[in-house]
Amino acid sequence: MPSRVNPAIAKIKSKEWEKKGKLTAEEKERRKELENKESSQVGPLVLAFLLFVVVGSALVQIFNNARSGYIE
Numbered sequence: 001m002p003s004r005v006n007p008a009i010a011k012i013k014s015k016e017w018e019k020k021g022k023l024t025a026e027e028k029e030r031r032k033e034l035e036n037k038e039s040s041q042v043g044p045l046v047l048a049f050l051l052f053v054v055v056g057s058a059l060v061q062i063f064n065n066a067r068s069g070y071i072e
Contacts, residue, residue, distance in 0.1 A: 042050075
């Protein structure tokens with residue numbers, strides 16, 4: 001059977017939660033800067049390599065299917 005929560009305790013914990021949830025403008029800015037620094041970005045060379053591999057493998061498969069006479 002579920003136990004009832006004391007309303008006074010729930011109110012106190014709710015206020016504590018609100019205090020923890022509020023961030024100052026400086027903290028928000030600091031977190032944004034950290035997120036921007038930590039986010040991994042794919043460079044143009046890596047992107048070109050991935051595109052080359054994907055398109056190249058698709059073309060090889062198309063040529064192999066055309067050579068063997070297989071039409072899907």
